Amino acid sequence: MPPTLGPGSKRESPLPDVYLDNAATTRPHPAVIETVAETMERVYGNPSSPHGKGNEAARILKAARERVSALIDASPGEICFTSGGTESINTALKGVAHAYRNRGNHLVSTRIEHPATLRTLDQLAEDGFEITLLEVDGEGFIDPARLQESIRPTTILVSIVVANNEVGTVQPLGEIRQVLEKARHERARYERARHPGPARISAGSAGGRGSVAPPLLHLDAVQAAGKIPLRVRELGADLVSLSAHKINGPKGTGALYIREGIRIRPMMAGGGQEEGLRSGTENVPAAAGFGKAAELAAEWLPGAAGRLESCRARLVGRILAEIPGAILNGPSAGRVTLSGGAAPHIANLSLPGVPGEVMVRTLSEQGIFISTGSACSTRKPDPSHVLQAMGCSGERIKGALRFSFSPLTTMEEIDLAVDALAAAAAELRLLTGTPTLSKRGASS
C-alpha cells in the first residue's frame, strides 16, 4: 500500500502545509486515528478484568503487541508498553543498572545520545554508578575500537542511539554487536575463573531467565524504527526503546523490547501489568494505535527507505548547490548498513550567518515547518550538545537546521522547502550577516 494521507487530508489554507519536522513528531496516520478512536469508544474494558469487556481489551492489546514486535522482529512476549521513548529509555537504563548492580556499576554510552539517556545517566551517576561517554567523530560516529577499550569487568550496560535525532548518524551496529559479544565471552570466562564450579552464567542468548551475562546492549531506536530495518536478534540487542509518535502513531505511548532472559527492576510498582514490568492500567487505545502505526511502518519499510533516501539526497544536494556557504552536519548519504550510515529521514545543515531560530520562524510564516537542532530540548536556547560533540564551530551550531521526513513526505514538498529556504537565506543574510552594505563601514 503506498503511503498516502487519503481523503480528509485536503488542505484548505492558502499557505502550503509542508511539515518537515518528523523527527520531532509525526502526523498521525488517518488509519491510526481511526483505530484509536474506535478502540476508545468501543473497547473500554480493563484488560485485567476477567469478564467479556476485559477479555476484549486484552485481545486488542495482544494484537497491538504482536504488531509492534513484528516491526523489530521480536516475540510479542518481549514487548513492554510504556508511555513513550523517554520512559522506555529510563526503564532500560535504571532497570538494568539496579537489577545488575551485583554484577558491576559501570555503564557506557555516547556523547550524542538523546537527553532522555544523558539525564538518566546523570541520575545514575548520582546514585554511584560510573559512566563512560564515548566521543564521536565529525560525522557523529563512534569508534568501535574505543567502545571495546571502554568496557571493564564491571560494565553492565552499553546504551547506543541507533539513529541520532539531530543529525541522523546511524552507528555501526554490526561492529558494536561484535564488541559486545567478545566482551560477554571474556566476562563469562573471567567470572568462571573466579567462581569455579557449575556454570552459573552462560554467554550469548542461550539459556533461560537470569542467565544472560553483562554487558547488555540497549539500543535507542526511537528515531530509527520504521525508517531503517531493525531485527533485534541480528543486532544482538538486549533492550530496544521505541516510540509511537515518531512513526505516525499517537503520542504518549511507546515500548521497550526486553529480550527473554533479561532482568530489570521495574520503574512503576503496582498492579503488576505488563508481566510486572510496568504497572498501571494499559493505555489500550494508544497501544492499538501504536500497533496500527507499526503495522503500516513495517508495510512501508521496504519502499519507504528508498523514497526517504531520495528525499534526503534531493534536499541536501539542492541546498549545498544553491545556497552559498551551506554545510552538511552529519554523515553524507549512502545506504545504511550494519557498518552505519545516514538515517534516510534526517538532514541537518548549517547556514552560517543566519540564526537557525530566525530561519525556522521565517519559514513557519510561509507554512513550512522545520527545526533548529532538536525540538526535544524544549525552549532552552542551549547550543546543541550533538553538534558540539562533533566539533562544530559556534557559528555553525547557531545556524543549524534540521529537516526530517516521513514516508508521507513528497518530492514537491522538498522542492517547496528548498525554494523558500534559498529565498529566505538570501534576504536574512542581508540583514543579519556581516554588514557589507553599511555606507560608512567601521568609520566610528
Next chain:
Amino acid sequence: MNSRWERLVLVRYGELALKGKNRPFFERELKRRVKDVVVARGPAGTAIRETHGRLYLELPAGTTRQEAVNLAGGLQKVFGIVGAGPAVRTPLDEGEVMQAALEVVREHLALDFPGRSGESGTKGGAGGDVQGGTEGAHARPLKPVTFKVRAHRTEKRFPLDSLELNRRIGAHLLERIPGLAVDVHRPELVLSIEVRKEGIYLYSLDLPGPGGLPTGTGGRVALLLSGGIDSPVAGWMMMKRGLRLSAIHFHSYPFTSERSREKVEDLCRVLAQWGGSVDLHIVSFTEVQKEIRLKAPEELTITLMRRMMLRISERIALAAGIPALVTGESLGQVASQTLESLVAIQEAASVPVLRPLIGLDKTEITAIARRIGTFEISNRPYEDCCTIFVPRHPRTRPTVEEAHAAETVLEFEGLLDEAVRSAERVEFKA
C-alpha cells in the same frame, strides 16, 4: 476566631489629604479602586465607609481576623493607600476596650510572633491567663515581645484621656499576657486605640500600601514596553502618580520569537494588577528595521530605530488621545542612553517623553522590579527587537543632524503608517 466586636479593615491614605479642593475627586477614585478589590477579595456584605480622612471597610459579622488580613493584603497594590490593616470597633466603654485590647494583641501574637509569647501555646481564653503565664515562663527561650499602646481621643465625652488609656491598657496587657515588655521607643508591636464618636477602634497591624495617587486621577500615558527590566518599572512609577497606562511593544518577528511577545503580555498582566487595567499595542517593527539596516550607517542603527519607535508611538498615542510617552531610559546605562543620544532621539517626537528612571542606577531599578513583581518575567532570556541588529560600534554621541542626514535616504513614511495600521491591541485587566 470570631470576635464579639465589629471587625473592620482600616485604610489610610496620606498624600490625598493635602490635595485641597481636589480631595473629593481623589477620594472618589480611590474608593472606586478599593471597591474593586473588596468585590474581588472581600467577604460579601462588606460596606465601605469614609470618615476622618480614612476608609473603613465594615466586615460582616463572623468574619475572621485572617479574612480581614487577606483583604488588607489585597489593598497593598492600590495606589494612594499608605497602609491597611485589620481593626475592631467597640462601644465607648472602658471595660469593652480593655477586653478588646487583649483580644487584638493575642491574635496578633499568635499569628506574627509564634513562640515568642506564652499566648501562642494556649487558646487565649480569659480563664487560661494565669496558667498560660506559667507555661510561657517555662517555654520562653526568646526575648519578650516589646510593645506600646498609642491611644488617641477625639471624642472628649469618653472619660479617659489618651495618657490614661495608654497607662491602663498597657498595664492590663502586661498583667494578662505573658512574654510582653514595654518599649515606647522601638516597639515590635504597637496597639493603636482611637476613641471616636461612633466607637473605639483598636488595631495593631498595618500593611504598608504603595502610596502615590489613586489610579485614574491623572489621565493616561503611553509606555514603550520592551520586555527588559527598566520599562515595566517606568510604567509602574507613572501609574503610581495616578496615571492610567497604555503600553506599546515593538516586535520583529521572525527575528524575535513568540516568546518575547508572551513575556510582554505577562508584564502587562502584572502591571494591570497595580493599575487596574493596561492596554497593550503590539507593533510589528520588522520592515522598519530592515529599511534602517539596509540603508543607514550601521553605527546609527540604534538612534534611528529609537526615533522610528517614537514616531510610531506618538501616532498611536495621539490617535488614542494620549498626550505623552514614557520610556525606561536612564542616563548612561548603555551607550544609546547618553545625554546626546537621548536628545537626538527625542527630537523625532513632538509630544513630551517622560523618563521616570532617568536618575536611577540599575541596582535601584532592579530593586523596584523585584518588589513590584516584574523582575522574574523581564529576566527570561528571549531576545527583544532592540537586541538584534545591534551594531558593533554604536555611536555614543549621535547628533540630530546626523540622524536627519541618515533619514533622508530612508523611505519610512509608508512603513510607519503600515506599522500603526497593523498594530494589535490587547487589554489586560487586574
